[in-house]
Amino acid sequence: MHSADHSAAARTNPYDVVYAILRLVGDHGGRFGRTRAACAIGGLPAPALDPQDVIDVTGYDVVRGWSREELVDSIDRLIASGWIERSDATEPKIELSKSGFEFRVMIERELRERAQEDPQLTL
Numbered sequence: 001m002h003s004a005d006h007s008a009a010a011r012t013n014p015y016d017v018v019y020a021i022l023r024l025v026g027d028h029g030g031r032f033g034r035t036r037a038a039c040a041i042g043g044l045p046a047p048a049l050d051p052q053d054v055i056d057v058t059g060y061d062v063v064r065g066w067s068r069e070e071l072v073d074s075i076d077r078l079i080a081s082g083w084i085e086r087s088d089a090t091e092p093k094i095e096l097s098k099s100g101f102e103f104r105v106m107i108e109r110e111l112r113e114r115a116q117e118d119p120q121l122t123l
Contacts, residue, residue: 011065017074022104024060025084029095037094038071
């Protein structure tokens with residue numbers, strides 16, 4: 001668990017937060033809800049799960065300096081924008097919409113192009 005350092009230097013920029021959300025939800029869509037997704041990308045403690053419901057999210061905890069509430073708000077904005085869909089179940093799960101998937105593909109294409117220009121960059 002990392003400390004919640006909210007200094008400007010330690011805070012992940014919003015564009016990278018959106019990509020982190022889209023990447024996690026795209027890779028594991030329909031497996032968890034907003035709060036668990038926020039905790040996974042922020043490296044924050046999540047509510048307890050039954051062992052059979054545990055999802056390995058190693059490598060997705062890339063967001064720094066954002067609270068769980070801020071990350072859930074960001075997910076809510078992506079839901080409102082139509083990039084993420086939320087099920088109507090008793091325990092709603094989230095997944096990428098078609099437009100969310102297309103935006104993720106666009107971001108990844110841009111990242112690959114940047115990485116070709118600067119081999120020091122990684123996806």
